[in-house]
Amino acid sequence: MAEQVTDATFESVVLNSDIPVLLDFSAPWCGPCRAIGPVIDELAGEYEGKVRIVKMNVDENPLTPTKYGIRAIPTLILFKGGEVLEQMTGAVAKPALQDLIVKKALA
Amino acid sequence: MSVFDSVIIGGGPAGITAALYLVRSGCRVALFEQLTMGGQVLQTESIENYPGFPKGIKGWELADTLAAHLDDLSLERATGKISSIVQKDDVYVLSVEGKEVIAKTVILCSGAHHRELGLPREKELTGHGVSYCAICDGNFFRGQEVAVIGGGNTALEETLYLSKIAAKVHLIHRRDAFRGAKIYLDRLESMTDRVSILRSSVPVMLHGDAEVEGLTISSVKTGESRLLPVKGVFVFVGNTPNTAFLPKNVQLDEQGFVITDTEMRTSVPGIFAAGDVRSKQCRQVVTAVGDGATAAQAAFLYLEQKNV
Structure with a gap:
């Protein structure tokens, strides 16, 4: 299962992480978010220790989505050393996410 | 390697229904979906025109309810994208995430995505x-x-x-x-x-x-x-069918949707199509489930005739 991040824990979990972080901005009522939810959970297990894969509920955490100009969900942002490396919007299938992780996060 | 009676591509209303009917008929079925079961239903807020729910139902709720039909049935379900289908003698070889899957029939329920x-x-x-x-x-x-x-x-x-x-x-x-x-x-x-x-x-x-x-x-x-x-x-200017993985001999209409007869048979024997990927006028959840059942029955009859 992918860990839930909040506005309060965002800095310590995402920005100050010593490994790359893939953050899924989502909400429980959003269909495409539900569609990729299980894939995000699977990836969190597969890349444990190499890439931290986490989710943020945009309903309960308004500050971080605003800071990153999120206007659509699901939006996935890949962070490395606190910087935004890549951003993707929509229900992306697993191979595309694995590709992103291998080519960008682990490169 | 084991051979499936039928491989169903896509876990929206058409694919779920086709799987339900084929498994109940005693067939060995594998169902592949790239994301979570439900397809485009998951993107719909509420559905008011699906009979049986006179007060309407949330899209995700209907998706979960449809998918729950498969919970107690015996079939292979996997997350995966089909990249090609090749006919080899009497069977079809599907390439799924680098692995091969063999089936006697294929039911295309791959749906469509927004244009x-x-x-x-x-x-x-x-x-x-x-x-x-x-x-x-x-x-x-x-x-x-x-x-x-x-x-x-x-x-x-x-x-x-x-x-x-x-x-x-x-x-x-x-x-x-x-x-x-x-x-x-x-x-x-x-x-x-x-x-x-x-x-x-x-x-x-x-x-x-x-x-x-x-x-x-x-x-x-x-x-x-x-x-x-x-x-x-x-x-919201219409949809494009998901057909990139199809063999060239499956006939498509001018917009790229798969042409079938009224029994959901495509131009290639053993390949059937149901739901939004099919060339038709009315693309709704209610027509998708109807297509799925029809395609399953047609595939079942095709298998029976082959086995004689």
Whole structure:
């Protein structure tokens, strides 16, 4: 299962992480978010220790989505050393996410 | 390697129904879905026209309810994308995430995905004001002015949904007449304070660098253009079928949808199609489940004849 991040824990979990972080901005009522939810959970297990894969509920955490100009969900942002490396919007299938992780996060 | 009686591609209403019928008939079935079961139903806020739910049902709820039919059945279910289908003697060899799967029949229920407007910078601005899903992104435009592009049922339903959130919704349609249901149009026409309906108009330019700050539309009758100060542009201009993995000998219509007969048989014996991927007039959940059952029955008869 992918860990839930909040506005309060965002800095310590995402920005100050010593490994790359893939953050899924989502909400429980959003269909495409539900569609990729299980894939995000699977990836969190597969890349444990190499890439931290986490989710943020945009309903309960308004500050971080605003800071990153999120206007659509699901939006996935890949962070490395606190910087935004890549951003993707929509229900992306697993191979595309694995590709992103291998080519960008682990490169 | 074991051979499946049938491989079903796609876990939307058509695929779920086809699987349900084939497993109950005693067939060995594998079902592949790229994401979570439900398909495009998951992107729909509420469904009012699926019989059995007179008060309507949330899209995700219907998706979960349909998928629950498979819970106690014996079939292979996997997350995966099909990249090719090759006929080898009497069977089909499907390539799924680098692995091979062999089946006697294939049922295409791969659905369709939203079509884009084709405007410059549409891709860059997707997720920054350009959206293809009102229930996902509507909330980010609370109290703001937005545009909806399209003239079918989806465009009308999403305009109704957005009218509860946005300060103002401009519904832009290239024709005078709408294809969507009159019941929706009547509701929209009565909301003159919050919904403006712009007929015979087409979007021509998206404005804004990092985010959408406006949309220029042009009248197809007079050529006159006009700038709408919208922060969001919601696009519902039809669907493109998901057929990239299909063998060349499966016949498609001019729009790329799979041609079948009334029994859901494609031009290739042993390959069937059901749901939105199929060439037809009425693309609804209720027709998708009907297609799924019909395709399953046709596949079952095909298998029986082969086994004689």
